[in-house]
Amino acid sequence: MTHKKHAILEVVLKYLAHDEKNDALTISNIAKDTGIGKSTVYEYFKSKDDMITDALSMLMKKNLETIMDVEGFDTMDFESAFKSHLTKLFELAENKEMVHDYSHHPDIALLPKDKKEKLLYEMHEITKSFQKRLDAILTKGIEEDVLASPITAIRRQTIESMIFGSVVATVNPFATMDYQAMIGDLYEALLALHR
Numbered sequence: 001m002t003h004k005k006h007a008i009l010e011v012v013l014k015y016l017a018h019d020e021k022n023d024a025l026t027i028s029n030i031a032k033d034t035g036i037g038k039s040t041v042y043e044y045f046k047s048k049d050d051m052i053t054d055a056l057s058m059l060m061k062k063n064l065e066t067i068m069d070v071e072g073f074d075t076m077d078f079e080s081a082f083k084s085h086l087t088k089l090f091e092l093a094e095n096k097e098m099v100h101d102y103s104h105h106p107d108i109a110l111l112p113k114d115k116k117e118k119l120l121y122e123m124h125e126i127t128k129s130f131q132k133r134l135d136a137i138l139t140k141g142i143e144e145d146v147l148a149s150p151i152t153a154i155r156r157q158t159i160e161s162m163i164f165g166s167v168v169a170t171v172n173p174f175a176t177m178d179y180q181a182m183i184g185d186l187y188e189a190l191l192a193l194h195r
Contacts, residue, residue, distance in 0.1 A: 005044045007034045012055035016102040025052070025107050052107055053115045057122055060099060063092055064126050068133060078140040078147070082190070083183050085137055086163065090179040093170045099123065134160065147194045155194060162186055 011033045015025040027048060031038040045051045067088050073081060092098055102108070111119075138159070141147035151159075166186055170177045 002044075004034070004036055004040065006058075008036065008041060008044060008051065009055040009058050012051045013059060013102060016052065016055065016105045016108070017096065018105075025105070027051075048107070049111055049115050052111060053118060056099060056102065056108075056119055059097065059102065060122055060126050063097060063099070064129055066092060067130060073136075076140070078137065078144050079187060081137045081140055082187055085133065086166075086183045086186060087180075089163070089167050090170055090183065093167045094179065098167075131160075134163075141190075141194075146191065151194065158193065159190060162189060 008030060011030050012025065014033075015029070025048065027038055027041055030051065031041050034041075041051075045054065067085070070076070070081070070084050070088070073084070076084065134156075138147060138151055138156070142149045142151070163186065166182055170179055170182070
């Protein structure tokens with residue numbers, strides 16, 4: 001991706017993060033905020049819908065890379081892998097870099113059906129990657145005899161729900177969360193439920 005295209009997509013994400021009426025996501029505003037001419041913006045994107053779709057795709061890929069980029073994951077023990085995984089998730093949530101932080105913008109609701117389907121497909125594929133990583137972490141716990149085997153589909157959903165619910169709780173702007181303490185509690189809860 002070129003520097004200019006990346007700059008455009010970063011600005012689009014800033015607009016998607018809020019929906020101020022006087023701060024509309026338009027090609028003109030994007031061009032002005034990036035210091036790039038409108039005609040140059042159109043060289044990279046045919047429409048505003050393409051910019052929105054590509055910006056959200058870029059965000060999802062960046063999040064996936066962040067979650068999966070854990071140095072030494074293969075040699076980590078279960079506890080380290082679990083806590084490292086959750087730390088990355090909480091950092092993304094704390095920095096407001098999750099897709100749901102952008103999904104309330106009215107222009108997303110106006111995307112054509114094919115663009116929405118493309119984004120949903122990408123979300124589904126990324127979710128499968130997250131689930132695969134979680135499976136690898138849980139397998140470590142089973143292999144270390146820290147978790148009971150097998151982990152049924154219902155138990156797996158319980159684990160995912162605990163994690164997802166905790167991440168959602170951290171995005172509350174009025175809550176002050178110590179996510180490291182929460183990660184410790186989640187680890188202990190997981191052990192208590194699945195030994």
